Amino acid sequence: MSTLLSTLIMGLSLGAIYSLMAVALILVWRSTRVVNFAQAGQAVLSTYIGLEIHRMTGSYWLAILLSIIFGGVLGGLIDLALVRPLLRRAGSGPEAAVAPVIATLGLLAVLQGVSGMLWGGELINFPSAFSTAGLSIGGSKIPFSAFDLFTVGASLAVMLAFSFIFQRTGLGLSMRAAAFSPEVAQLAGVRTGRVRTIGWSFAGAAGGLAGVLITPTTFLAPNSLDLLLVFGFTAAVVGGLESMIGGALGGLALGFGLALVLQYAGSSYTFMTAFVVLLAVLLLRPQGLIGKRSGRRV
Amino acid sequence: MVDVSKRPLHFLSRIPRPVRVLIGIAIAAFAWVLMGDRVSEFRITQGSMVAAYALAIISIVMLTGYSGQVSLGHGSFLAVGAYACALFLVNLHWPIWLTFFISVIAAAIVGAIVGIAAARLSGPYLAGTTLAFAVGVPSISGLVNILGGEQGISWDAAEQYGPPSRYGDPYMFLNKWVYWICGAALILGIALAVNITKSRYGRIWRAVRADESAAALAGINVARSKILAFAVSAGFAGFAGAILSVTLSSVAPSTFGLSLSFLILTGAVIGGIRSIYGAIVGALALVILPMLSDMIASNASESIHTNLPGVITGVLLVLTVLFNPGGTAAAFNHLAHGLRSKGRRSSH
Numbered sequence: 001m002s003t004l005l006s007t008l009i010m011g012l013s014l015g016a017i018y019s020l021m022a023v024a025l026i027l028v029w030r031s032t033r034v035v036n037f038a039q040a041g042q043a044v045l046s047t048y049i050g051l052e053i054h055r056m057t058g059s060y061w062l063a064i065l066l067s068i069i070f071g072g073v074l075g076g077l078i079d080l081a082l083v084r085p086l087l088r089r090a091g092s093g094p095e096a097a098v099a100p101v102i103a104t105l106g107l108l109a110v111l112q113g114v115s116g117m118l119w120g121g122e123l124i125n126f127p128s129a130f131s132t133a134g135l136s137i138g139g140s141k142i143p144f145s146a147f148d149l150f151t152v153g154a155s156l157a158v159m160l161a162f163s164f165i166f167q168r169t170g171l172g173l174s175m176r177a178a179a180f181s182p183e184v185a186q187l188a189g190v191r192t193g194r195v196r197t198i199g200w201s202f203a204g205a206a207g208g209l210a211g212v213l214i215t216p217t218t219f220l221a222p223n224s225l226d227l228l229l230v231f232g233f234t235a236a237v238v239g240g241l242e243s244m245i246g247g248a249l250g251g252l253a254l255g256f257g258l259a260l261v262l263q264y265a266g267s268s269y270t271f272m273t274a275f276v277v278l279l280a281v282l283l284l285r286p287q288g289l290i291g292k293r294s295g296r297r298v
Numbered sequence: 299m300v301d302v303s304k305r306p307l308h309f310l311s312r313i314p315r316p317v318r319v320l321i322g323i324a325i326a327a328f329a330w331v332l333m334g335d336r337v338s339e340f341r342i343t344q345g346s347m348v349a350a351y352a353l354a355i356i357s358i359v360m361l362t363g364y365s366g367q368v369s370l371g372h373g374s375f376l377a378v379g380a381y382a383c384a385l386f387l388v389n390l391h392w393p394i395w396l397t398f399f400i401s402v403i404a405a406a407i408v409g410a411i412v413g414i415a416a417a418r419l420s421g422p423y424l425a426g427t428t429l430a431f432a433v434g435v436p437s438i439s440g441l442v443n444i445l446g447g448e449q450g451i452s453w454d455a456a457e458q459y460g461p462p463s464r465y466g467d468p469y470m471f472l473n474k475w476v477y478w479i480c481g482a483a484l485i486l487g488i489a490l491a492v493n494i495t496k497s498r499y500g501r502i503w504r505a506v507r508a509d510e511s512a513a514a515l516a517g518i519n520v521a522r523s524k525i526l527a528f529a530v531s532a533g534f535a536g537f538a539g540a541i542l543s544v545t546l547s548s549v550a551p552s553t554f555g556l557s558l559s560f561l562i563l564t565g566a567v568i569g570g571i572r573s574i575y576g577a578i579v580g581a582l583a584l585v586i587l588p589m590l591s592d593m594i595a596s597n598a599s600e601s602i603h604t605n606l607p608g609v610i611t612g613v614l615l616v617l618t619v620l621f622n623p624g625g626t627a628a629a630f631n632h633l634a635h636g637l638r639s640k641g642r643r644s645s646h
Contacts, residue, residue, distance in 0.1 A: 037429075085620055096623070097366060098368050103615070106619065113605040113606070118601075119601075222605070230430050233429070237426065268440045269437075275427070275434040282423055282427060283415060
């Protein structure tokens, strides 16, 4: 098998996880106009909860399910307890411009600190339901394990579920309306506050799943998902930060790109990749790779 | 107009401004030296850290408070300044004040380059991009041999910039000597920052921050003002990085990770994002908070002990944003204003 092909296959599961994170960030951005930097902390805490469930019950499926549920509940709670008062107090001047950034960064510090208090700072190995060794097809080994297959499948399922909810249900219609124009949606009877809370909890659930899926390959520590946040944000921007499909495709593109960088340039260069990609996209094509050109400012 | 003669200390305004500035600098220098004589060897290094943090926070205040741009990656500009300082100290044995100059220039150049991109971004885009910058820059140390990889570069402070040997054993006196260097740098930095923000450029930055279209209509080149703000701010951050490396007598990529960028931002928010003098309060908070949490958690387990400072600063950040967005400086101004108006009322 050619090196290029196996590198791209390797990027597929990475890309699927970045897509999940990107979709989580986009959900929050569309409903609240806030980039949620605490997403990494929410995901880490949800993953630790899953780990704890796995230790107690030994069931991987229960663990992953409860991680997702906990992520969703936590996301909703954060909206109610922090975002709602923050939006109500929105002032003006430089303080107002940085307020959401500072608030979510503060929350990130709290969530990571609490995770560290409860589970310590050392790297923990998170179990996976499937083997992480490469599958073999026709006698040759490929760098794609059964777990990678599960990762891609689970991400795809979440994306399909989200797009079904958004396109086919009343709730999805309210969410799209609230994102498009909060005032008009409110006039039309959409309870925008509740819709926003639901958006935050969907995002938290997707982040929880992303955390559970990435830890078998990266290990778990309170700040182990910081990079996932940075790459998820990059993927979201590549996709234009507005469209869920764009975010998903952006995640995949970033996964392929990073796998190529890893293979042909070395791991030291991966950290710079996100910055270079972000700059290139924002300066050359600020509407995202698939977005429509409009007067939007970045 | 406020009647100036009603203000407390109004008689000071009769003294010519240059004299006032010199008196202020003299008092600050005296206070810095006096504080250094009152504390132990360990505490004195913390004083040097306060100077480094304060300079870094000033760079955030100029960028965010005056120019209205957000940066989550200022730790990287500290890294540029610190590594520039280290390279010129260790390899070329330049005098320390000259290496400070190099640090400021190097960081300002990098800042100008990032600023060109930043001028076209705003809000979350700028925050996210600078976040990626903060993640990327420390990894460069692994790519370039001269930067010393994960270990970084360390040196003998007494040999490079220790006190003159005629005052006795340079090692006995080293920490206090470094503390004095840091104090001089801090006072110089504050004087410069106050001057810049009160100058034409400070006014331009505030005009752009308040309303870009109005500023452009008034003939201001918006993009150029933003790039200049980024370069000046990065220069201050580079100065802070040089001070930090001089204090630690080493540089390593782990010092300049994401957490340093977040720490500086925390200090700026706690001190007050618009206040140069608030930066000192923020820097003090950054040094005192870990000590405080040390005291609280002295009997707690290892994991609580190491994570308590992060939780405390996180909670403090959220509470500040929700209840006191202007930080300590705004709270202080509010208090002073309240006292003043009360005094005026009672005099009638």
